Amino acid sequence: MQVYRCDELAYVTPPGRTLSEKLEEMGLDANDLAARMGYTPKAVNDILQGNCRITPEVAFSLEVITEIPASFWLRRQIAYDEYLAREYVKASLDNQPLWRKSFPEELDVRGWVRRGKIEGDDKSGLSLLKFFAVASPQAWDGYYKDAKLKVAFRISLAEVKDPYATSAWIRRGEILADLDPMEKQEQIPVRKRLKVALPEIIAFAAANKTLPKHEKRITYWTPEAEVVDDCMTGLQELCRKIGIRVLFVQNFKCAPIHGMYRWYKDVPLIQLHDRFKDRATMWFTFFHELAHVLYHGKKGICLQNIEITHNHPEKEDEANCFAQKCMVDAGFEM
Template sequence: MANLPNYAVSPGEHIQEWLDDRHLNAAELARRLGVTPKHVSELLSGKAPLSAKLALGLERVTGTPARLWNSIEAGYREDLARLAEEESLVQQYDQAKQFPLAYLRKWGYISATSRDKAGTVRELLSIFRIGNLNSFDATWAHSKVAYRKATLNGDKTFERATWLALGEQAAAIEELPEFDRKQLEAMVTDLRSLTANPNPVVAIAEAQAMLRNVGVGLCLVPPIPGFGVHGATRWILGRPIVQLSVRGKKDDQLWFTLFHELGHVLLHDHNSIFMQGSGSREEFEADVYAATTLVPDEYRDRLPANRNIRTVRELAKELGVAPSIVLGQTQKATGDFAWGHELKVTLEWDMGSK
């Protein structure tokens, strides 16, 4: 859009040039076209549209093909609409400032600068897939769509909606195959083994590919400052979308959140949206699913009761999971979180390829 002119040239201006070059006036053109002088006057001023019928007449009078006159007219109307839209977008900028624009620019979801008000609003509308910010409330905050109904009301409405919308965009839902529950259940053990990879960023990318093959969209969207959420799950077009915020930047939290969300996929209603932190029964059940999937019940009595790094490592090796996962389960069981930090891997994300 930056390379387009901020003006529109009507067919009438081209017609006027033709008249001037031949020292003809509007009255003469009206006589040749068989229309009223008023119609020609309005055509020359850009007030009257150039009809396809009149374009054929101009072809005979001027020698310029009708298709070129029609093209000029179409371009003129498009430019008028674009200029009118630019003004409308600028007027919506105050509404746009309610959204986390600094965050969206930081992570490259919006490329327009703060000076480019129209461009900022245009890109924001694309994220939410709406034509006007006045449609946001009905489409997102008070949507009738099942997977948007919950969790958007409150003082973080714009942050929540933005984060979820980015997840929809990243999940490429239309490209997902049909969801296959049995295949997902069968691959849980393989997914768990990925946690032992010393490079969790590479491992989570592998998990994305595996889940995509069974119709589960897994997407990573950076956390929005002030909006504390680790993950969310909802169903769109019959496919589960699992969204992680990579909040916390440690591998144990990443993996626990993933299995927590997969718990929602396998255990809960497909017409709801689940976001961690609600304190609901479903959230508790998803926590239990994640904990017992990563460290099955028959191993839980072997979690160390004290700060025993060696036992943590040995049990993790036997289970085929990351030591940080066993550490996290141990810390939660004992309430002692002040040790073993060397077992946790700090994640380094490159969201440029989001």
């Protein structure tokens, strides 16, 4: 007797087609199978045509009659269900081409998203859904544009000039953070450690006020190769000891964000872009975001150098004052 293995069969066909082939091999027809299963001929025909799913009960009956394990029929049904769901999502994305085209082309150039090159996604946009870890464009809208970004203090990217590029920058930071997990932090201990370490951070800024002569601008990554600024890596290591994550993430011309503060998976995150023209701008942005860690708790998400209405502008003013003081203490001219 032929041995049937699920992985040898085409997943795009319903399991009923395989059952039809087995019945032909056994010399049975649909009426014979219906009688042996105790089902009506119509019910069996629905199974053979793929109009009815194979349930565990049906799979066990088929095992008894065909001597093919119930697990085989169930795997075939799951594989076919997955294929139908995938095709449904692709079709829905095909009906929303503007959503796919709204994201910056740099996503492909940088290798963040390889639209049309991964797992047969073609131009469907499935790779974009995987990048953002959302099930549909509607879910993306709800999460990023309808103020459901996962923080207690909700923020809507619908207010920014380019929510698509902004969301990609935020999401890239999440992905990089997930690649290098940190222990969960408590707000009060982090603040205490930060207060103690602040003079060391300011001294580090004072020692790294200008770019090396051979560098035209601060950079952490280029399309040609990775170029690591020692100042950046040193700052990351210094803050990690405190329990603060610092990330440098390329932004986009259409969304020139300088920095962001938020708590991500119970770790305070300062996310900066990596193309500052000078160290002074970088340090001011960093100290601005550091103030949010020190004073403004876990419920907020703050984006700097981008047109967005902050619910608490006084917190932005407080962060600016803190940054200015740190800059003066570090010897920068303000």
